[in-house]
Amino acid sequence: MVKHSRWLIQDADQSEQILERMQTHFLPDLICHEQDTLTFYDDFEWRLWRKDFLLASNIRGQIILTEGNDSQTFDNEVSPSFARSFRNQNLSDRLWQVSDIRRLLPMAEVETSVREYALRNFEDEKKVCKLVITRSGYADMWELTSMRGYDKDYREALSCILEAEPENPERHLYRLSLELLDIKPGKYKSKPKTKVPPEMASADACSKMVRKMWKNVRINEDGIIQDLDTEFLHQYRVALRRMRALFAQMKNYIGPEQSLWFKDALGDLARETNRLRDLDVYLEDRDYYFGLVPEKLQPGLEELFQHFTRERNREQKRVAAYLQNTPYLNKVSAIEETLKSCPSEPGEKGHLPIAEVAAQRIRKRYKQIAKDAALIHDQTPDDDVHEIRLDCKKLRYLLEFFGPVLDKERVRPVMQALKKLQDNLGRFNDYSVQRESLEHYLENHKTSEEIQKAVHALSGVLFMKQQKEREQVCGQLEDFLADDVRQLIKQLTQPTSMAQSSKGSPA
Structure with missing residues (x-):
């Protein structure tokens, strides 16, 4: 049975002392020593981080995926962009389950040094253990793996490590290193919750809620302009729709006149993106539609989706320009100014x-x-x-x-x-x-x-x-x-x- 253990050594000098101590028991054979820069990726909502995943790439075309304390390396891979872009199907499927259609964006870089040793015995210089030491700014991570039939040697090597009283890591070295760099998820949520006391006046509570929703409208604009992924537009529209729904259903509390103004103004913003969203949905569901028609009719469907793709590219450019033009920015300014005074004239029941x-x-x-x-x-x-x-x-x-x-x-x-x-x-x-x-x-x-x-x-x-x-x-x-x-x-x-x-x- 193969045995494996992982330990953290905070002091680099102490790591070298353990290696020296091991030389009295084994012949440490340095197999490779690589300096590396790992670029870590996540999507805009930090879905990987929140599910205890980390995704990194290096300049050698390798992808490193960690899940909890376990990590796996995938060779000959593409630079991260979307879950479905990776060559390895297993890697692609695992990421798709978490990040779905969201683009993977670079979030941090960590410098690492990896040394791999074969620990050999003195008798016949057989490899009895594998030792990998990964060094980052946080600590050295020691990973010791036994070879089959050499359990006694594994225990002997492990005792050399345990004499230094290392930490038993609850989280992977890479996550600890990122936390040391103060890397942490943003607070963005697609459907933000607003804490309001139950006794707060209904007009004031609604006003507090819509101001928080409005932040989601603005924060998604840049992703739409850059065309990072289609979810930016979707969540932009969701935020507008939720605001309009709140004003429509609570107009008698917020105030009918101001509620109607907001409903119309927000509707104007959403309307400009209707066609782009329709095309995004068609293209995302392309495979589904192809599965609904006989194979002999699929060339016609392929031609249709080529039309959709070209139209989508034109429409995206139009929407991106619209979000940066003066009329749009003036509308945004008007909404933000009016939000500051909302509710200006609460309804008769707005105090409830x-x-x-x-x-x-x-x-x-x-x-x-x-x-x-x-x-x-x-x-x-x-x-x-x-x-x-x-x-x-x-x-x-x-x-x-x-x-x-x-x-x-x-x-x-x-x-x-x-x-x-x-x-x-x-x-x-x-x-x-x-x-x-x-x-x-x-x-x-x-x-x-x-x-x-x-x-x-x-x-x-x-x-x-x-x-x-x-x-x-x-x-x-x-x-x-x-x-x-x-x-x-x-x-x-x-x-x-x-x-x-x-x-x-x-x-």
Whole structure:
């Protein structure tokens, strides 16, 4: 059985003393000694770091991936850009599970020195252990590995190390080295939570929330301009959409006139990016669409996606220029100035505690869904189903915005139940929108016969998928309006729940 151990030696001189001590027991044969500069990468949201991964590259085309205390080296690799860009499938898959479509960006460099020794015995100079010493600015990491059949020699070598009373590292040397450089994740979150006391006036609480959301709008602009990855645009739009939703649902508390102004101003910003986002979604789902049509029609689909790619490149340049032009910057300045005075004229109920208002709004929205759902049946027009979808989206926003003000633990099961319904309604809507978008493209572009055949075939498949989702709507609504979910809503919005939240909130 192969044995392995890892230790940290803080003092470089002490490392050399241990090596000298080992020379009385073994013949240390230096196999290689390499100086290296490791460049560490992560995505904009630090997803790798948060999942205890580290990704590094060096000038020799190697990629080093650490997971917890374990590390693996991949040779002959490309410089990091996206998870799917790596040659090694295992490496690509592991990174894809964490970083998905986000671009990998350089975050730090660490100078290292790696010495690998074969520890040989005196009798016949057989290799009995492998010793690797990695030196960084933080410490020396000693890794000792036994050769099969030489357990006694391994224990002897290990005793030489243990005499120095080394640290047993809880984290990998590279992570400790980065922490020494004060490298740490940013605070950015795609859906930021804002701490507000339950007793805070609802108008003031909403104002505090939207100001935090606005930061996400601005922080994503540079990534869109540089076209680093498509998620920057997506999260830019999510932030705008969440702000508009809050102003729309809380207008009577923030103030109707100012809420309408914000809703229109934010809508203007989002509208300029609609087509670019549509094209991003098509191109990200390219393989999925190809899997929906027969192979003989795929050349037409390939031609269509070539058109989409060219249009996407033009549209990205247009949006990047738009985000840097004077009219856009003037709109941004106007929004930021108005945010400073928000709420300028709170509604009559704007003084009410946010917890009380949140509970009332959530109850009302759930009752509205129940009322509309009672009219839904298998023959209900699609437009009415879309209205239910919008009601569910409004409820989700309310739960996301105000759930923490009420009771986070009670929000979670409600969100889980709502997600099942929303997934069904979302797919139903997506298939409808995709069909309309494809038909609109044919109507407004001169296309080949191959493209037209492929689009009609794809549209037919999407229609069948839409109908399949439509068949599940009544059952999903019934589940969401069942007694257990009603009880969860009641518990979440009852006064005792708000009182418990108040006890745990910051003063």
